[in-house]
Amino acid sequence: MNPSIDFHSGINQGVAPVTYGQGDRPPRGDYAQANADYTCAQDWAAYTPAEHDLYRRLYERQAAQLPGLACDEFIQAVLQLGSPTHIPRFDELSDRLHRATGWEVVAVPGLIPEEAFFALLAKRKFPATGWLRKPEEFDYVVEPDVFHDVFGHVPLLFNPMFADYMQAYGAGGLKASRLESCEYLARLYWYTVEFGLIDTPEGVRAYGAGILSSAGELRHSVRSTEPQRIGFDVERIMRTLYRIDRYQASYFVIDSFQNLIDATAPDFTPLYARVAQRAPLAADASVPGEKRY
Numbered sequence: 001m002n003p004s005i006d007f008h009s010g011i012n013q014g015v016a017p018v019t020y021g022q023g024d025r026p027p028r029g030d031y032a033q034a035n036a037d038y039t040c041a042q043d044w045a046a047y048t049p050a051e052h053d054l055y056r057r058l059y060e061r062q063a064a065q066l067p068g069l070a071c072d073e074f075i076q077a078v079l080q081l082g083s084p085t086h087i088p089r090f091d092e093l094s095d096r097l098h099r100a101t102g103w104e105v106v107a108v109p110g111l112i113p114e115e116a117f118f119a120l121l122a123k124r125k126f127p128a129t130g131w132l133r134k135p136e137e138f139d140y141v142v143e144p145d146v147f148h149d150v151f152g153h154v155p156l157l158f159n160p161m162f163a164d165y166m167q168a169y170g171a172g173g174l175k176a177s178r179l180e181s182c183e184y185l186a187r188l189y190w191y192t193v194e195f196g197l198i199d200t201p202e203g204v205r206a207y208g209a210g211i212l213s214s215a216g217e218l219r220h221s222v223r224s225t226e227p228q229r230i231g232f233d234v235e236r237i238m239r240t241l242y243r244i245d246r247y248q249a250s251y252f253v254i255d256s257f258q259n260l261i262d263a264t265a266p267d268f269t270p271l272y273a274r275v276a277q278r279a280p281l282a283a284d285a286s287v288p289g290e291k292r293y
């Protein structure tokens with residue numbers, strides 16, 4: 001799941017929200033069926049055998065790529081998703097997750113407004129899209145689907161430190177909404193939760209869900225010489241634009257999950273004020289003197 005924005009409010013008005021990232025396609029999903037907080041029923045019985053099989057093939061392809069590219073915390077936790085042969089039932093997944101870190105998985109129609117998104121995260125509820133991509137989208141889907149949300153995001157919610165970061169992010173988001181600084185915070189989410197890399201003794205590894213659920217970007221982000229891999233810097237990230245429909249031109253590398261928590265713990269109010277005074281940076285902008293990996 002990614003945050004997006006609805007200029008009216010965080011209350012479901014039966015229409016899909018518009019997004020901050022730059023892309024060309026409108027969101028899909030049945031927003032008319034969602035509750036006021038944008039949650040809805042998963043309707044697990046409605047998944048077809050072909051959809052379960054597509055999920056299985058997506059899972060197998062990604063799981064085979066994880067060694068050497070994904071961080072150990074993710075590799076260990078992915079087993080908690082349960083059987084790879086079926087789309088998980090969110091209620092069963094939530095039982096396991098709740099026992100581990102107090103989180104649960106709730107279904108939503110697709111991208112939801114960021115205020116609604118933040119409110120759910122602050123309550124340790126992870127909004128996961130109910131629908132699965134179409135077979136022709138096996139290699140790439142622009143919007144988060146159930147595979148992206150479950151395979152990409154849920155494993156690290158079993159990690160106590162990352163679970164706390166996600167809740168803090170939600171609480172910080174509610175505050176940013178009041179300060180009208182959500183766009184900056186959305187960039188932090190993008191470059192950490194979705195496309196974050198982590199430095200390890202064995203080399204750089206992925207922890208971001210957008211990377212870990214992508215067929216090609218996992219290897220690209222960790223091994224390719226094409227993108228920039230830049231040392232983690234909150235202010236730099238908040239200034240950096242991103243694209244939602246292609247591989248990232250820049251990734252930001254944390255030293256550890258503790259590094260992520262420590263760097264994002266301070267009050268962002270003065271930071272937002274500084275970022276607002278400066279021009280945004282292009283997704284592929286190069287800044288002299290930055291640490292590179």
Ligand SMILES: [Fe+2]
Binds near residue numbers: 001149153210
């Ligand atoms: Fe996501």
